[in-house]
Amino acid sequence: MSYKPQYTPGETKIAQNRRNHMDPDFEMKKIRNINDEDIVSVLGHRNPGESYKSVHPPLEEMDFEEDMMKDLVEPIPGAKEGGRTRYIQFADSMYNAPAHPYDRARTYMSRFRGVDTGTLSGRQVIEIRELDLEKISKELLETEFFDPAKTGLRGATVHGHSLRLDENGLMFDALQRYVYNEETNMVSYVKDQVGRPLDTPVEVGEPLDEEHLKEITTIYRSDNVGMREDKEAIEAVLTIHEARTDGGFGLEVFKNDLKAKLGDDK
């Protein structure tokens, strides 16, 4: 690449955190350890120890017409094996969760290959071949992308990102997939991401400290760092907004076009 990507504008810590998320060279701090098997059971796509189901034979065994693009692009491991496409979906609380849907979309696009991601107001889904999904999930769950209290792993019934937290600081979950243990101060998942009960609970660690979350969050909030405090970010957003509005309506273009038709352009 001949240029250095800037990722996102802004001069506050929020903007810096966003850039850190998006920069594939930036190593996110690992703060917890979760077994591979536990991640597989929370995802709920296959049983731990079960082999991957495939939707087509391995690419090497398949016959293709000659296509230059296939030589240029290296397939990801899951695609080589012909694995299924599966998903992981997160809901992020508005109360200073480390990531948020748009940040996740940009991060996934710049950090991982071969992903399809969908952004909604309260949740963010990532779809990729199952083999690669588990590696990505491990990275997303073990690093500072994830907070057990303010981030939820939710496949269905995601409602809760904009609600008040409960007395222990946990985000609302109608299906109560995760529970807080007041004695050990630990959060553990008792259901998989769609709400099917797990045989053994999966511990995902302690909720992060509220003050620490204020430092690592990517959400502008008036009680932490408001967006209006970030001059550079506001300037960039306004520039894009104006350009889109003018360009979208075609104000200047239309005026000149009309003048030309009226013979008034000389």
Place this chain on the structure above:
Amino acid sequence: MEPIKAIDVRIFPHRRLKPGTTEKILNELLDLEGVLRFLVNGESLPKVVGYGPARGTSVNHPDRKIITVKGKEVELLVSVGDIVVTIRHENLEEFVEKTKTILEETLNFGFDVRVGIFTRTKTTVSDNLKVAYGIEEDFDPNMVGLVDPKAKSKETVKLIGD
């Protein structure tokens, strides 16, 4: 029926309340003078999973519990977000003052107490239809504003005390 002067007080804690805390607050508020009725509001909690691959399995939400208010058992159907108390107008000032003290002692986070009208005051078409079609017999005018138009009073209203 003789009309009385009543007003609502809305208690809005900055966190959603656990069943234990709700029970404690409701019991203490019931001891205050002039209390007519309570409306416990919040995000509803399903009994079984409604959709998705886990459809039909029971949820067992720890917030959907049976609490005891003045000796009567009440099932919480919601994760408690706010409590609206209708009180007699003459007890208003004293009630608000005492409520604030109770909340300060019980909660370790912020709350708002607002005075105003937070429930419906007139019977609606749905209310009248409930009586006209025999969906509910002896519809009590005291319950106007407490019951959701689609819900039955028997299922969502609990009578405590006299």
